[in-house]
Amino acid sequence: MPDQINKFIIYVQNGEAEHLECRVHVFPFRLTDNNFKEYEENRWYEFWQGLKEEHDFFEEKKAPSNVEVRDLTCIFNASG
Numbered sequence: 722m723p724d725q726i727n728k729f730i731i732y733v734q735n736g737e738a739e740h741l742e743c744r745v746h747v748f749p750f751r752l753t754d755n756n757f758k759e760y761e762e763n764r765w766y767e768f769w770q771g772l773k774e775e776h777d778f779f780e781e782k783k784a785p786s787n788v789e790v791r792d793l794t795c796i797f798n799a800s801g
Contacts, residue, residue, distance in 0.1 A: 746785045752776040771795035 752773045778786050787798040
C-alpha cells in the first residue's frame with residue numbers, strides 16, 4: 722500500500738491530476754472504541770471523537786463521505 726500512496730502523491734505533485742478532485746481522509750489511528758480508551762487524556766481527544774463518525778462510515782461503506790472542518794468541528798455530508 723505505501724507504494725501506491727507514493728505513486729499517487731507523485732501523480733498529484735507532477736500536475737498529472739490537474740483536473741481531478743482528490744479527497745484524502747487521514748486518521749491519527751484506528752478509531753475503534755478500544756483504541757480511544759488509550760487517548761482519553763490527549764488534548765485532541767474531543768476533535769478525534771468528531772472524526773470517529775467519518776471513520777465508522779468509511780469502515781462500513783468503504784467510501785469516504787464529504788467532510789469539512791469548521792472551528793475544529795467535523796461536519797459530515799455523507800455521500801453513501
